[in-house]
Every structure is written in structure tokens, then in C-alpha cells.
Amino acid sequence: MTEATTETNTEAIRVRGVHRRFQLGDQTVHALNDINLDITQGEYISVMGPSGSGKSTLLNMLGLLDVPDEGQYWLAGKDTVPMSEEERAGYRRDHIGFVFQSYHLVPRLSARENMELPMVLAGIPPAERRKRLEPVINRLGLTERAGHKPEQLSGGQRQRVAIGRAIIMQAPLLLADEPTGNLDTHSGADVVELLEELNAQGITLIVVTHGMALGQRAKRRLRMVDGAIVSDDTFAIIPSEEPAL
Amino acid sequence: MIRLQDHFTFTLRSVTRQRFRTTMQLVAMAIGVLAVVLLTGIGEGGRRFVMAEFASLGNDVLVMLPGRKETTGGLPPLTGEGTRDITLNDAQSLMRISGVERIAPIVVGTSRLSISGLSRDSLVLGTTQDFFNIRDLAFSQGQAFTTRQGSRSRAECILGATLRDELFGPKRALGQWINVADYRCRVTGVLTDSGTGFGFDMSNALMLPVDNAMQIFNTEGLFRVMIQIENIDAVPAMTTAVEQQMTLRHDGQLDITIVTPDSLLSAFNNVLLVMTFAVAGIAAISLLVAGVLIMNMTLIGVAQRRAEIGLLKALGASSKEVRLLFITEATLLATSGAVLGMLIAEVILLGLRVKFPEVPFATPVWASASAIGISAVAGVLFSWIPAQKAAKLPPVLALQAQAGK
Incomplete structure (x- = not known):
């Protein structure tokens, strides 16, 4: 607690002694066991491990969707653990973009409206929203599909809409939970390429997966077993040099 | 904070793109309000009709009848049978009282x-x-x-x-x-x-x-x-004068009853008002039923939209905003249903007025206003609990509900 906050300029994330336990029947599951983590802005990190190892819980915690039982989680220079739910909601909006395995698009809204949603929730005026939407839609190659509902889009297109929604607020942190899990190889490669492109532009990218092919593309790889980080290795590969999977 | 306009656009989309649910809620609310407005309209029309009939008697006319009955608040005895007759001479003697x-x-x-x-x-x-x-x-x-x-x-x-x-x-x-x-x-x-x-x-x-x-x-x-x-203005004084005169003529016994038009009117008015209220009360039960239906629908909506709620929160909506979205939706449905029901009721009342021109069928403003008011309040109240549930949902759980992980 006495640690200097001046370091946090380059340090996007600092996690200290985080525990998270769940009660399943009469059994306590230790989903996060003494997690310590420092992440610098612009890193590309993959989190791998068998199912039940706590990687999704870690991602939820990092994404402020879940609160640790113990420990500190500093995001953008502030400890988020003591925050109220309302404060956390604002923080999520401004600092974090999510990409989920099952896209989580609102079915009754068009692709454009889905991408617009975070800006609507943030109270950004319509003119400004349109101005921000156009380049993102163009970049995602969704110009012709922007008016379609999710059910009229392919899986790859849906995930691209979800990525558009995640980056529209220009959040510095992008959390992706099995972003290619529901996609065929080709559209999966497409999505990975897009995510890495965003990372190359300075966004911090954390990808949770149990696919080795995807996990090994990251420069820094975390491996989790039973709620603990068992290995944290940094490799010298530059992702963009390898062809997308 | 969500801009007010966006708030309504979002709600409106949610309402217009789930047609079945919307239609059912509208119908429920419309029937509730229709019942209240229509029944009070008919009750009030009947009351006014009867009152107008009685008012034709005139306000300056007292009616004397033989016999003495205690009339504590109830309807005066219209068929009072006295022990002693009122004779023609008795009647003519009243002309000697000044003011008659x-x-x-x-x-x-x-x-x-x-x-x-x-x-x-x-x-x-x-x-x-x-x-x-x-x-x-x-x-x-x-x-x-x-x-x-x-x-x-x-x-x-x-x-x-x-x-x-x-x-x-x-x-x-x-x-x-x-x-x-x-x-x-x-x-x-x-x-x-x-x-x-x-x-x-x-x-x-x-x-x-x-x-x-x-x-x-x-x-x-x-x-x-x-x-x-x-x-x-001399109704009470004249009543006493007539009673004294009759007591004198009937050997010191007051054995007549005097009915003033006001007492008659107010007695009838009370009875008919109570009936109108009773009918309105019965109709209000249907409003309550509609309210419960709205609560159920909102609950189902919350269950069906758990993932959406989780998503909204992940995207930065606060619990307060999520709650407000659901309440706005329910209130919007409730009030539009209520207005729809009121319009239908007014059309039916108009038809009744055309068919029976002598009866002034019309819903008093208080009835329409309170029907609309009650349904709006019901919308808020009955969606509060489900909305509260939605708002409290932790985003993780909400997202997992659909992801099936």
C-alpha cells in the first residue's frame, strides 16, 4: 500500500496477493491463489492452462467483472478493490474492452448499434458517435454489414463487431476470452490478425485460451494451474513475423 | 450517464422489437383501464341521470308526509304510514304560515x-x-x-x-x-x-x-x-315552522315527516356514489391483475436478458442505469396500455351517449386520471423488484448464463 504510485505511468496493471474463492456446494474452490502480476502498457500476453485452472476468473478479475476476496489490483494508477460497483462500471467503460468467445452481441440491435452501445452508455452525443464509428467500421471491413442484425452475420463478422465494440471507447486494455473459440480456422486467423494489429498500435492485449497455437503467438505467456500462475515466460518472437494461424 | 434521448431510444427499441411481449402487456393494461374508465363512466352517467330527474322537483319545495320515522342518515321513508292522517284542512292551514x-x-x-x-x-x-x-x-x-x-x-x-x-x-x-x-x-x-x-x-x-x-x-x-x-335559504326555518303548526293541530304530537329536496338528493347521491365507487373498486382489481402481469413479464424479461444485462454492465452501465432501463420500459408499456384502454373506453362511452342520449355517460376526470396514474405507478412498482434483481446481477454470472461455460 505504501508502494509508490509514480511507477504506474508505464505500469498498466499491478496485481498483489490476490485471492478468489468460490463456494461450490460444501467445497471451496480456490480459483485464484496468491496472484502477483505486473503488466506494462502495450504488452501482448496469453494466459493458458487446463480448464478450471482459474484463467477465466483471472480475466474477469482483470476486467473488473469480479472482485478479489483479498489483495490489491491497481489499474491505471488506482487500486480498484475498494471501489464501489458504480465506480467500477465507469472504470470498465473507460479502461477495458472485452471480446468474448460467444460474442455477446445484443440480438435486436444492428452491428452498428452494437458497436455504438458503449458510447451510448457513456453519454457521448450522437454526432460524435457517428464520427468515431465510421473509421472503426471501415477498418473492420464491416461497411456493408453495418446495418445487419447479428443473426444475419457470420461468426467471424460477429466477432469483428464485438472487437469494434471493445475498441470504440479507445480503452488501453483489451481482454479476449477464447476469441477464436467459436470460429473456423480462416475467420479465427482474421480475428487474431486484427487483435495483433491493435496490439501493435499500443493497446495492451490479454488473451485467454487453451489453444496452444493461439497462446504461443504472444510474447509473454502465463500458465495457470489450480488458481496459481506456475510460469511467466517472455519470448523474443515478434508476433507479426509469423503468419496468422 | 446515458443521455436521456438515448435512454428512450434504447427502451423503445426493446419494446418495438419484442412484439409479442409488448402486445400482451399492452392488452393487459388496456383491459384494466378500460374496465375502470368504462364502468365508472356508466355508473356516473346513471347517477347524473337519476340526480337530474330528482332535481326537476325544485330546491324550494318541501314534502310533508304522514308518520314520523327516525331518519338517521338513511333514505327518508317514502311510504311513511302515519297514525293520524294529514287532512285537507291541515294542508290548507299551512298557507297561513308566512313564507309559504x-x-x-x-x-x-x-x-x-x-x-x-x-x-x-x-x-x-x-x-x-x-x-x-x-x-x-x-x-x-x-x-x-x-x-x-x-x-x-x-x-x-x-x-x-x-x-x-x-x-x-x-x-x-x-x-x-x-x-x-x-x-x-x-x-x-x-x-x-x-x-x-x-x-x-x-x-x-x-x-x-x-x-x-x-x-x-x-x-x-x-x-x-x-x-x-x-x-x-329558509329551508330549515320553514321546516321547523311547518312542524310546529302540525304539532299544534295534532294535539301536541309531531307525527309528520318533512323531506327536503336536499336531503333526498344527497341521500340518493350518496347511494349512487357508493355504487360508482364500488364498481370502480371492482374494476381496479383488474388493474392490479395487469400490474402483476407486468411484474411477471418484467421478471421473465430479466431472466431472458441476463446475458444482455451482464453485457451492459461489462460495457460500463452502472446498476442504477440498468435498473432505470427496465423501469422505463415497464412504465412506458403500462402508460401506453392505459392510454389505449382509456381511448377505447371513451369511444364506447361516446357510442352509448349516441344510443341513449338521455343518460349523460361520462367518466369523471378523477377516474380517468387515477386509472392512468395507478397504471403508471403500477408500472414502476411492479417492475421495481425485477429491475432491482437485474441490477444486482454480478456481470460475470450474467454473462455466463448465456455463454454456457
Whole structure:
């Protein structure tokens, strides 16, 4: 607690002694066991491990969707653990973009409206929203599909809409939970390429997966077993040099 | 914070793109409000109709009837039977009280009328010239009784409009002789059709001079005495004066009852108002049912949209905003349903007014306003619990619900 906050300029994330336990029947599951983590802005990190190892819980915690039982989680220079739910909601909006395995698009809204949603929730005026939407839609190659509902889009297109929604607020942190899990190889490669492109532009990218092919593309790889980080290795590969999977 | 306009756009989309659910809620609310507005409208129309009928009696007329009954709040005894009759002399003595403008003694019975072999039973009313003045009855033909007060009455009678048509048809009635039981009278006047009033359908009655009627019915006692007073503000004072006069004439016993039009009106008014309220209350139950339905629908909506709620929160909506979204949606549905129901009810009432022009069917403003108000409040209240549930949902759980992880 006495640690200097001046370091946090380059340090996007600092996690200290985080525990998270769940009660399943009469059994306590230790989903996060003494997690310590420092992440610098612009890193590309993959989190791998068998199912039940706590990687999704870690991602939820990092994404402020879940609160640790113990420990500190500093995001953008502030400890988020003591925050109220309302404060956390604002923080999520401004600092974090999510990409989920099952896209989580609102079915009754068009692709454009889905991408617009975070800006609507943030109270950004319509003119400004349109101005921000156009380049993102163009970049995602969704110009012709922007008016379609999710059910009229392919899986790859849906995930691209979800990525558009995640980056529209220009959040510095992008959390992706099995972003290619529901996609065929080709559209999966497409999505990975897009995510890495965003990372190359300075966004911090954390990808949770149990696919080795995807996990090994990251420069820094975390491996989790039973709620603990068992290995944290940094490799010298530059992702963009390898062809997308 | 979400901009207000975006808030409504979001809600509106949610409403218009889930047509079945929206339609069901609208119908439920509309039926509830329709019931309230329509039933109070009909109840109120009936009340006003009855009140207008009674108001035709006039505010400056006291009615004296034989017998004394305690009337504590309830309806005065319309068929009071006294121990001692009110005689014609009693009635005429009232004219000596200052402030009394006119009196009209009344005897009522049914009797067989016959002309040239045709006969029918009819209401027969014995009274005096002043009765027509007090009741403001107009003549379409002829005139009222020609007898001067005090002298012995001539054998004359006056017909109500309907009775005249039934007895004479297209033939001339004036000057014809009618047998009333074993008494004969000549028709000297016919009333215009003025409808009913004070319980008598005048258009179906035959009117005779009061002394002749008393002979026919073989009675000394009057059924009623109508007393018209000069000053409308003197009703309580005049009531006391009449009571004193009658006590004096009846050996110190107060054995008559005086009914003021106000007490009669307010008694009827109370009864009818209670009925209107009762009907409105029954109808309000359907509003309550609609409210419960809205709560269920919102609950189902919350369950179906867990993932969406989780997503909204992940994207940065606060619990407060999520709650507000659901409440707005429910309230919007409730009020539009209510307005729809009110419009339908007003159309039906309009139809009823066209069909029955004599009854003023109309919903009082308080009923419509409270129906709309109640449904809006029901919308908020009944969506509060589900919305609260939605808002409390941790984003993780909400997202997992659909992801099926």
C-alpha cells in the first residue's frame, strides 16, 4: 500500500496477493491463489492452462467483472478493490474492452448499434458517435454489414463487431476470452490478425485460451494451474513475423 | 450517464422489437383501464341521470308526509304510514304560515278508467291547481283545473301525454268524458310529455281535483303535501315552522315527516356514489391483475436478458442505469396500455351517449386520471423488484448464463 504510485505511468496493471474463492456446494474452490502480476502498457500476453485452472476468473478479475476476496489490483494508477460497483462500471467503460468467445452481441440491435452501445452508455452525443464509428467500421471491413442484425452475420463478422465494440471507447486494455473459440480456422486467423494489429498500435492485449497455437503467438505467456500462475515466460518472437494461424 | 434521448431510444427499441411481449402487456393494461374508465363512466352517467330527474322537483319545495320515522342518515321513508292522517284542512292551514308560497296536497291511487266501452287501469293523482305550478308542468292542450280554491271542485280531469294517446289515439280528447271508477269527469287539459319525476310517471297519470280524488279513494288522509317556500335559504326555518303548526293541530304530537329536496338528493347521491365507487373498486382489481402481469413479464424479461444485462454492465452501465432501463420500459408499456384502454373506453362511452342520449355517460376526470396514474405507478412498482434483481446481477454470472461455460 505504501508502494509508490509514480511507477504506474508505464505500469498498466499491478496485481498483489490476490485471492478468489468460490463456494461450490460444501467445497471451496480456490480459483485464484496468491496472484502477483505486473503488466506494462502495450504488452501482448496469453494466459493458458487446463480448464478450471482459474484463467477465466483471472480475466474477469482483470476486467473488473469480479472482485478479489483479498489483495490489491491497481489499474491505471488506482487500486480498484475498494471501489464501489458504480465506480467500477465507469472504470470498465473507460479502461477495458472485452471480446468474448460467444460474442455477446445484443440480438435486436444492428452491428452498428452494437458497436455504438458503449458510447451510448457513456453519454457521448450522437454526432460524435457517428464520427468515431465510421473509421472503426471501415477498418473492420464491416461497411456493408453495418446495418445487419447479428443473426444475419457470420461468426467471424460477429466477432469483428464485438472487437469494434471493445475498441470504440479507445480503452488501453483489451481482454479476449477464447476469441477464436467459436470460429473456423480462416475467420479465427482474421480475428487474431486484427487483435495483433491493435496490439501493435499500443493497446495492451490479454488473451485467454487453451489453444496452444493461439497462446504461443504472444510474447509473454502465463500458465495457470489450480488458481496459481506456475510460469511467466517472455519470448523474443515478434508476433507479426509469423503468419496468422 | 446515458443521455436521456438515448435512454428512450434504447427502451423503445426493446419494446418495438419484442412484439409479442409488448402486445400482451399492452392488452393487459388496456383491459384494466378500460374496465375502470368504462364502468365508472356508466355508473356516473346513471347517477347524473337519476340526480337530474330528482332535481326537476325544485330546491324550494318541501314534502310533508304522514308518520314520523327516525331518519338517521338513511333514505327518508317514502311510504311513511302515519297514525293520524294529514287532512285537507291541515294542508290548507299551512298557507297561513308566512313564507309559504304555495301548497299542493296529493292523493294517489290506481283506478279503472273507461270511455265508450274501452277501459284500462291507470295512476290517478288528486291534487290542486298549484301542483302544476310547483312542478312546472306545461299543457299541450287546454288548461289546469278551473275551480277556485275553497269552492267545491268541478268534475274535470287532466291527462298525461301517454295516457291521452292510449285512450284517444288520433281523436280529440279535450271536452270528452271519462269514467273514473263510478265518477265522471270531463277532460280539460293534456300535459306535455315531461318525462318522469319524483317517482311518478306523469305522462301515464290522470289528474283530478284533490277533493274528488279523496271521494273516489274514500280517504280522509293525504298521501303527500308539497310546500313551496318563498325563500330558498329558509329551508330549515320553514321546516321547523311547518312542524310546529302540525304539532299544534295534532294535539301536541309531531307525527309528520318533512323531506327536503336536499336531503333526498344527497341521500340518493350518496347511494349512487357508493355504487360508482364500488364498481370502480371492482374494476381496479383488474388493474392490479395487469400490474402483476407486468411484474411477471418484467421478471421473465430479466431472466431472458441476463446475458444482455451482464453485457451492459461489462460495457460500463452502472446498476442504477440498468435498473432505470427496465423501469422505463415497464412504465412506458403500462402508460401506453392505459392510454389505449382509456381511448377505447371513451369511444364506447361516446357510442352509448349516441344510443341513449338521455343518460349523460361520462367518466369523471378523477377516474380517468387515477386509472392512468395507478397504471403508471403500477408500472414502476411492479417492475421495481425485477429491475432491482437485474441490477444486482454480478456481470460475470450474467454473462455466463448465456455463454454456457
